[in-house]
Amino acid sequence: MPYIDLDAIDLKILGALQADGRLTNQELADQVGLSPSPCLRRVRRLERDGFIRGYRAVLGREYVGLGLTVFVDIKVEKHSRENATALQEALAAMAEVVACHMVSGTADFMAEIVVPNLKAYERLLSEKLLTLPMIGDIRSNFSLSRVKSDAAIPLTHLKRDEVKREPDC
Structure with a gap:
């Protein structure tokens, strides 16, 4: 099973970069609610850990x-x-x-x-x-016509439960 240890901000970063891989670090940081330095550190970690495998142009x-x-x-x-x-x-x-x-x-x-x-x-x-x-x-x-291709992969299955739970006694 793949290593998955992503928080809500990581998921926002991945979603934003799938939508537009040309975002500047400043634009990405603004979208996900971080300052540029921590945002860049997270992106570099996501790249290093294999979540982000590359950037490319999708051609028609x-x-x-x-x-x-x-x-x-x-x-x-x-x-x-x-x-x-x-x-x-x-x-x-x-x-x-x-x-x-x-x-x-x-x-x-x-x-x-x-x-x-x-x-x-x-x-x-x-x-x-x-x-x-x-x-x-x-x-x-x-193929007679392309209905959908080059779509972003879904990340909804990775969303964490936002409700805080009381520790078991």
Whole structure:
């Protein structure tokens, strides 16, 4: 289980930075009700402890020419640790794979792939995916429209009970 020791201010910091990772320390401090120095110390601790894993710009896929999103279900040919590891490494190395999960059910892996168009996906499929010897089956699902992506992760399950309790006697 992950280490979780966050107070209400930590949760406010995480929420604010998920909403806008470009906030200055002063703006963040004002939003969470701290002075800048303690706010910066908390942010550095959250980064050091792995709660904040990085900062990046979220690009509009269609604006950079990546108009097709494909969800690909992949079955491993012969189940073994070596095949699973090799497939994970191969998928992680492909720039077109923007997310990948090992899953249960009819597939072993589900990859989210972004490419400019159907022709580019056909090329990726035939020149990269189908050349991997550990793949037994591939099923492609094409996204018709994106309803939600790049959302902030929910933190409501971490909120502490604000009611003070009397100690047990």
